[in-house]
Amino acid sequence: MKSQQQQFAEGVLFTDFYQLTMAQVYHRMGIHESKAQFDYFFRSYPDYGIHQAGYCVNAGLETFMDWVSEAYFKESEIDYLRNLKDANGRAMFTPEFLKYLQGQSVATGLTLRAVPEGRVIHPYVPNAIVEGPLIFAQLIETSLLNHLNYQTLIATKAARIYESGMGQAMLEFGLRRAQDRSGFAGARAAIIGGAAGTSNVGASAVLGYQPSGTHAHSMIQAIVAMGGTELDAFEAYAESYPDACILLVDTYDTLNSGIPNAIKVFEKLKAQGHKPVGIRMDSGDLAFLTIQAALMLNKAGFPDTKIVLSNQMDELVIWQIITQIKEESARYGLDADNLISRLAYGVGTRLITSEGDPALDGVFKLVAMQQDNAWVPAIKISENPEKTLNPGYKKIWRLYDQSQKAIADVLSLEGEDLCHLEAIHLHHPTDQTKQRVLNCAQISKVEKLHETILEDGKLVYEFPTLEQIRQTRADDIQRLHSGVRRLMNPHNYHVSLTDKLWNLKEELIFQYTNGTKG
Ligand SMILES: Nc1ncnc2c1ncn2[C@@H]1O[C@H](COP(=O)(O)OP(=O)(O)OP(=O)(O)O)[C@@H](O)[C@H]1O
Numbered sequence: 051m052k053s054q055q056q057q058f059a060e061g062v063l064f065t066d067f068y069q070l071t072m073a074q075v076y077h078r079m080g081i082h083e084s085k086a087q088f089d090y091f092f093r094s095y096p097d098y099g100i101h102q103a104g105y106c107v108n109a110g111l112e113t114f115m116d117w118v119s120e121a122y123f124k125e126s127e128i129d130y131l132r133n134l135k136d137a138n139g140r141a142m143f144t145p146e147f148l149k150y151l152q153g154q155s156v157a158t159g160l161t162l163r164a165v166p167e168g169r170v171i172h173p174y175v176p177n178a179i180v181e182g183p184l185i186f187a188q189l190i191e192t193s194l195l196n197h198l199n200y201q202t203l204i205a206t207k208a209a210r211i212y213e214s215g216m217g218q219a220m221l222e223f224g225l226r227r228a229q230d231r232s233g234f235a236g237a238r239a240a241i242i243g244g245a246a247g248t249s250n251v252g253a254s255a256v257l258g259y260q261p262s263g264t265h266a267h268s269m270i271q272a273i274v275a276m277g278g279t280e281l282d283a284f285e286a287y288a289e290s291y292p293d294a295c296i297l298l299v300d301t302y303d304t305l306n307s308g309i310p311n312a313i314k315v316f317e318k319l320k321a322q323g324h325k326p327v328g329i330r331m332d333s334g335d336l337a338f339l340t341i342q343a344a345l346m347l348n349k350a351g352f353p354d355t356k357i358v359l360s361n362q363m364d365e366l367v368i369w370q371i372i373t374q375i376k377e378e379s380a381r382y383g384l385d386a387d388n389l390i391s392r393l394a395y396g397v398g399t400r401l402i403t404s405e406g407d408p409a410l411d412g413v414f415k416l417v418a419m420q421q422d423n424a425w426v427p428a429i430k431i432s433e434n435p436e437k438t439l440n441p442g443y444k445k446i447w448r449l450y451d452q453s454q455k456a457i458a459d460v461l462s463l464e465g466e467d468l469c470h471l472e473a474i475h476l477h478h479p480t481d482q483t484k485q486r487v488l489n490c491a492q493i494s495k496v497e498k499l500h501e502t503i504l505e506d507g508k509l510v511y512e513f514p515t516l517e518q519i520r521q522t523r524a525d526d527i528q529r530l531h532s533g534v535r536r537l538m539n540p541h542n543y544h545v546s547l548t549d550k551l552w553n554l555k556e557e558l559i560f561q562y563t564n565g566t567k568g
Pocket residue numbers: 332333334335336337338360361362363367370371374
């Protein structure tokens with residue numbers, strides 16, 4: 051059972067106050083059940099300074115839907131709202147409005163179409179489209195943005211870090227440095243993005259993963275302080291976990307004490323018929339130390355043990371370490387590829403906090419209202435053309451070239467079917483001078499990106515398992531051109547509007563800027 055505080059913090063009140071005050075205005079005007087349509091999209095890839103992402107990995111949908119399924123206005127929440135007063139002591143919310151809300155789910159009447167988790171996504175492409183009663187579409191905004199922005203941000207960072215490790219295991223170690231309770235969502239998103247597991251035990255339990263980990267310096271320090279030695283500490287750990295033994299070798303002196311002691315313990319384990327898993331190094335020049343560790347482990351007859359690296363890792367540090375290993379291995383008679391395949395990475399702070407860019411700029415914008423059973427496109431115009439909305443009821447497509455790589459995401463009007471066109475005329479979303487025509491011969495596949503998740507308030511989607519989501523992510527990244535996929539200065543992936551959508555947008559901009567509307 052949730053405590054009252056937990057219920058308030060995580061239930062239907064997990065929102066911004068203005069959603070509720072606007073909801074009351076809609077109710078008062080009698081337009082609260084008018085049908086509205088909102089797009090969720092982000093405007094720019096996370097920018098980590100000199101290395102901006104070239105794609106994002108979508109995540110957070112199932113967690114958001116978990117919230118939706120429990121978010122309804124219970125007695126206690128209605129009581130809380132009833133007691134809110136303005137500066138003059140006047141109730142903020144009327145009894146009529148609260149009576150309307152009482153017992154209602156935020157999903158009432160809503161239809162949600164969204165890009166599945168794990169899929170690669172790009173700026174300006176509506177990742178989710180919410181359609182239904184204005185009041186409820188508005189009320190879910192904050193929670194949707196909170197869940198999808200954060201998890202997409204972390205899944206994206208995780209994908210980059212995993213990619214930089216060239217397929218070797220990357221473990222999420224960030225709970226201690228996560229922003230308070232974001233640790234669970236961060237661990238989930240990291241796994242979607244490529245982490246093989248997490249040290250976060252609660253998240254592992256919920257997600258059905260084996261928790262991952264080694265041990266801390268404190269275990270050795272404690273045993274040494276009580277009169278033992280580093281070797282005693284290693285032996286005690288190995289006796290407890292003979293088949294899951296990874297020893298942290300950098301507490302005192304990695305090369306002269308940690309690794310020699312680990313080897314002694316590994317020899318004992320081997321003699322007992324066990325297979326030691328490896329060592330972890332958490333300080334120093336990790337490329338140099340990896341080579342030295344491999345030389346020592348190989349010589350002692352442990353050429354397969356893993357070498358786990360940690361300490362403020364991110365995609366650039368991993369890339370740099372691998373580059374150095376590639377350059378230096380031959381000099382020591384080591385095969386660089388073999389050595390790289392022995393590595394694993396424990397990544398904490400810079401993954402769970404998305405170091406370099408702390409938030410995805412995802413937004414939730416009204417794009418259409420229904421009048422007399424027809425959708426009327428809505429637009430918001432900005433002096434900055436990139437902030438002018440793509441109006442109306444839309445469909446979202448991805449085009450693939452003859453090498454099966456994704457070449458463009460396309461926003462069309464709802465009635466358009468891109469599968470059966472001879473040629474597709476594409477417009478840059480804001481720059482009139484940038485247009486191109488793709489003909490059938492250039493396109494191997496046209497794919498719709500949205501699945502229907504909610505229909506008239508009912509869940510109609512079967513959520514994939516995390517393993518399936520991870521496979522989706524791997525397949526989608528594989529289908530990116532390497533220029534889009536690279537860590538630094540990636541190619542700009544094309545997001546385009548069809549002719550019809552472009553014309554509608556132009557027409558609306560004309561009407562609103564010439565005063566015939568608005
Ligand atoms: N060969 C390498 N190339 C690039 N970066 C590296 C290499 N080896 C380690 N690093 C990274 O450099 C940073 C080193 O930071 P720092 O000097 O604080 O670590 P340290 O030497 O281990 O210190 P401490 O003992 O305080 O942990 C870390 O982010 C680490 O991951």
